[in-house]
Amino acid sequence: MGMSICVVGAGALGSAFAALLLDSGCDVTLLCRRSEHVKEINENGLAVNIDGQTKVSMVRATADSRDIPVVDLIIILVKSRQTRGAIQSALGVVGGKSSVLTIQNGLGNEEILAEVVGADKVLSARTYVGSARNHLGQFEVTIQNKETVIGETDGRITPRLEKIARTFGDAGLLTVISQNIVGTIWDKLLVNLATGALSAITRLAYGDLYEIEEVERSAFEIITEGINLADALGVEITERNLKVIWEHARVRLPRGFKASMLQSVERRELTEIDFINGAIVRLGVRFGIATPANNAMLAALKGIERSFIS
Known part of the structure; x- marks a missing residue:
C-alpha cells in the first residue's frame, strides 16, 4: 500500500x-x-x-x-x-x-x-x-x-x-x-495574472481569447507589473519573455478550454481574484510600484462578483 x-x-x-x-x-x-x-x-x-x-x-x-x-x-x-x-x-x-x-x-x-x-x-x-x-x-x-x-x-x-x-x-x-518553489509560485502566478482575469471579464475560452491583439497587449501589461513586483521582492523567476509567459497557459489545451476564474463567473461564484491580481495590487501599494493594469482587472472582477448578489 x-x-x-x-x-x-x-x-x-x-x-x-x-x-x-x-x-x-x-x-x-x-x-x-x-x-x-x-x-x-x-x-x-x-x-x-x-x-x-x-x-x-x-x-x-x-x-x-x-x-x-x-x-x-x-x-x-x-x-x-x-x-x-x-x-x-x-x-x-x-x-x-x-x-x-x-x-x-x-x-x-x-x-x-x-x-x-x-x-x-x-x-x-x-x-x-x-x-x-x-x-x-x-x-x-x-x-x-x-x-x-x-x-x-x-x-x-x-x-x-x-x-x-x-x-x-x-x-x-x-x-x-x-x-526554488517560491520562484515556481511566481512563475505560475504570472500566467494566472493574465489569463484568468481577462478570460473571466471577456467570457471567452482560450481559443478566442488568444486571437485578440488588444487582449494580448493587456496581458503583457499585467504580466510586466507582476515581474516588477517579483523583482522588488527578490524572487528568482525563470521566465521574463512576455510572449512565452502568455502562451504557456494554453499549451496542449483545447480551444474551448476555460480558465478557472471564468468557470467561477459562469457559476456565479466568487473568484480567486483577491489572491491573484489583488495580491499584486496590494504588493504594489506596499512597495510604491504602480499596478494600473492589475487594479483594472481587480476592479472589473469585483464588479462582476457584486452583480451576483445585487
Whole structure:
C-alpha cells in the first residue's frame, strides 16, 4: 500500500488527483463539502475524463474528517478563498508526521496553512494540469506533458519531498522537484495574472481569447507589473519573455478550454481574484510600484462578483 492521502476539494483537479493516486496504489479519501456529492461518489464512483479517456475510480468520500484516520499527506485543492476553512475542516486527519501540500493558485495559501498547522508541515506545489467541466457535467483533465512542480518552502530536498514526488510520478503525473518553489509560485502566478482575469471579464475560452491583439497587449501589461513586483521582492523567476509567459497557459489545451476564474463567473461564484491580481495590487501599494493594469482587472472582477448578489 502506498501513502495514505486525504484530498481536500472535490472539484476537477481534486477529483483527478484522487483518482490517479488511488489507482496507483495509495489509500485515498476525498473530503468534500457537499453531502449529496459524497453520496454520489460513494455509490457510483468518481468519473474523470483524463486525456480523453474516462475512468471510474471507487474513491472513498466523506464530508466529515472524523470519518478519516490520521494520514501521511493532506492535499489542499480548493479555491484560495476557501483555504482556511478547508484546512480547519481537515485538522482531524493531521498527525505528528503528516504533511500538508497546497496545489493552489495565487499568493498567501502557504502562510494561511502555516498559521493553522505550523510551517514545518507545509509544502508547496503548482500544477499546469488543465481541468474543467464538460457539457455533460463530467470533469475533463489534461495531464499529458503538464508539469506539477513541488518543493519545500525553504528550498531543501527532504525525504518527504522525494517520497511525495515519487508517489505523484507513480500516479502518472509529470512531477518536478524544485529548490526554488517560491520562484515556481511566481512563475505560475504570472500566467494566472493574465489569463484568468481577462478570460473571466471577456467570457471567452482560450481559443478566442488568444486571437485578440488588444487582449494580448493587456496581458503583457499585467504580466510586466507582476515581474516588477517579483523583482522588488527578490524572487528568482525563470521566465521574463512576455510572449512565452502568455502562451504557456494554453499549451496542449483545447480551444474551448476555460480558465478557472471564468468557470467561477459562469457559476456565479466568487473568484480567486483577491489572491491573484489583488495580491499584486496590494504588493504594489506596499512597495510604491504602480499596478494600473492589475487594479483594472481587480476592479472589473469585483464588479462582476457584486452583480451576483445585487
